[in-house]
Amino acid sequence: MHYVKQFLLFWYDFIIGDDWVVAVGVAAALITLSQLVQRQINAWWLMPPAVVTLLALSLWRETRKRQ
Amino acid sequence: MTTSSLVLVLSAFLACAVEAVEALTVVLAVGVTRGFRIALLATATATASLVVLVVALGPALSLVPLGWLRVGVGTLLLVFGVGWLRKAILRASGYKALRDEAALYEKQKRAAQSNGAPAPASTDWYGFALVFKAVFLEGLEVAFIVLTFGTAQGSIRLASLGAALAVSCVAAVGVVLHRPLSRVPENAMKFAVGLMISTFGIFWSAEGAGIAWPGEDLSIFGVLAFLTATSFGLVAILRKTQHRRLPSAGALPGTTS
Numbered sequence: 001m002h003y004v005k006q007f008l009l010f011w012y013d014f015i016i017g018d019d020w021v022v023a024v025g026v027a028a029a030l031i032t033l034s035q036l037v038q039r040q041i042n043a044w045w046l047m048p049p050a051v052v053t054l055l056a057l058s059l060w061r062e063t064r065k066r067q
Numbered sequence: 068m069t070t071s072s073l074v075l076v077l078s079a080f081l082a083c084a085v086e087a088v089e090a091l092t093v094v095l096a097v098g099v100t101r102g103f104r105i106a107l108l109a110t111a112t113a114t115a116s117l118v119v120l121v122v123a124l125g126p127a128l129s130l131v132p133l134g135w136l137r138v139g140v141g142t143l144l145l146v147f148g149v150g151w152l153r154k155a156i157l158r159a160s161g162y163k164a165l166r167d168e169a170a171l172y173e174k175q176k177r178a179a180q181s182n183g184a185p186a187p188a189s190t191d192w193y194g195f196a197l198v199f200k201a202v203f204l205e206g207l208e209v210a211f212i213v214l215t216f217g218t219a220q221g222s223i224r225l226a227s228l229g230a231a232l233a234v235s236c237v238a239a240v241g242v243v244l245h246r247p248l249s250r251v252p253e254n255a256m257k258f259a260v261g262l263m264i265s266t267f268g269i270f271w272s273a274e275g276a277g278i279a280w281p282g283e284d285l286s287i288f289g290v291l292a293f294l295t296a297t298s299f300g301l302v303a304i305l306r307k308t309q310h311r312r313l314p315s316a317g318a319l320p321g322t323t324s
Binding site: 014015016017018019022023026027030033034037038042043044046047048051052054055056058059062063066067 | 138142143145146147149150152153154156157162207208265269272273276277278279280281286290293294297298301305308309312
């Protein structure tokens, strides 16, 4: 059990990294995008600002922690 | 060679060079303190394990339909890339200390020395484990980038070429200098890799989700320019707040890995 936990923690840390908010935000943005695509909206403009907003949010969380 | 192929080789090269510099620090520290035979043996074993991983997983990934692959790979790359970018921005703005390879080398050397000298004519498993772990873990990130970029762009060979060139360059410089590469602009390289990975992540995940990019592949440059400009903007904002917080800034916190 210990090794399984270590294994899962390694992959969590490797992929998700320091802030889970980014992973959840990216998933939410992609779900929103696929909903828009299903309604025939070519929402190519959605992801770049969504990612920058997530990056800014994550940086804000980190710097607030350090302050 | 098309522009997207060039970007692919360059991304793999930069990502691999950053990781190779970090691994070289540990290889040299163990080599100097515990002998180069064990350090090189562990490096070769870790490299071979990574090659097996890429060779085994590469063809398996190519069996997945391209649309699904691009959503999956794009999402993973995006999360991964934003993580790199986040760390690079924190370092560039002074919120996180820059990596100091020379200090890390001394720290690794002390750690390797403190475990006692290896008995002659026996295998130094401590030194082996130290180097294997460092090379394998640093290499895993590269293998991940090579596999995902290579598969989504349809050329694992080109991505591997970038990675092989980077490892050869860093290894050659390491052999000549025999000390860690402390003058490499590591954060700038990490910044560039973070931008590239995030750009491809956005491009592939959105395309896989069903959108059509205006200008097709050329929009990669638009996304890259947008991310670069906003990231520099974020660095400038954070530098200002860091300056206000620490009026004597310029003095950065201690070394970090």
